[in-house]
Amino acid sequence: MSRAISLSKLTIRLHWLIAVGMIGSLAFGIYLDEFAASANKGSLIGLHKSVGVIVLLLALVRLINTAKQGLPTPLSESAAWQLSAAKVTHILLLAGTLFMPISGVMMSVGGGYPVGVFGLPLIPAGDENEMLSQIGHAVHDVGANIMIAAVLLHVAGAVKHSLIDKDGTMARMLGKQIGNS
Template sequence: MIQGDNWAEARALLGKWLLSAEAQAPRSVQFSHARRKPRDLLVSVIECNEDLCGCSDGCRLRGKTKMDQRDKLSGMTVGLHWLLAFGMIGMLVFGLVLEDMPKGDSKAALMWWHKGLGVAVLAFALWRLGWRMTQGFPAALSHAPAWQEKIAGLTHWFLLLGTLFMPISGLLMSLSRNRAVDVLGLFTIPPFGEIEVLHEVAEAVHGLGGKLLIAAIILHVVGAVKHEAVDKDGTMARMAGRRVEPRIEA
């Protein structure tokens, strides 16, 4: 049985070896660990050392890393992507339904849910923004013309920011009309008072932003279909949490 002192010494030696191996590893390998501290690197390689040991598909520890890699996205990235995707699409449909409803108790009740769920979406959107700022956007799995990459990049950023400005502008519409927002009965956001200019700006952003966001979602879906049907590069499989084989180097 390994004693405490021996275990500490073994960990220290392993840590030195890992840092040395990381420094000598190819650039594509270093990329996945670029933002990790030595302690995080140690934990990651103990869980799955495929990058440094060169293990094949038979590695029994494969797939347990928690950071995004080119061939496999983390559970956090996949989960937040689909949560916000279904959340925002649902809220946009919800908003279109409310827009056509006449004023009354039924609309007021649905509006209560719309506002509360909007705050929940905003919370997850902020979480996803922080995660994306630390991870960056997933790298492409296949080559594409520069103009397509530019459009894809702009679309990704617009979708990311759209999950923020839509719920924020919706909140401001109520708060600037001196209406508090009850968040699903959990807490209440107090109003600002009557600020007509802020209300008009928020209303314009919410209305136009919703239409632009729908267009961006359609464009994003078209791009996903292209990856699946034309490029056949495994982008959809990767976004489903599976490991894929990239066609281009990091």
């Protein structure tokens, strides 16, 4: 007897929206680090912050959704270490989608800068708080490296599932219902 294995449309949409937002933000953040200080850089940082806030909101919805549904069930047998690595990677990715934007907000607020989304103010500029800014910077810098590693591991796992296991994991992430016995 086979049962259908699928993910909810909300799970799939959140996965891809957050993936695009986070990968784009990581790449854009690396670009911004190399960009010389200027008024133009300030507006680019505003764009980076806007995407970060949107990712944070989507990640909060995803966290609630994941708490209700749990992490996706593997579609094929894997070694225990691979299952553990996949679980740790998923948790790092979920945590990173929260901590990266939160640490970015900490950097901005600690630096006395406002936080907004595409011109809509959310947190006004205020007094500088060096400790808050430094903690935000440390978490953001280390977190970026952890997120890059986690994204690469996640992509490697997806490639393994597609090319080696051929178990339908990618098809499921694209919204297809997978039959499993």
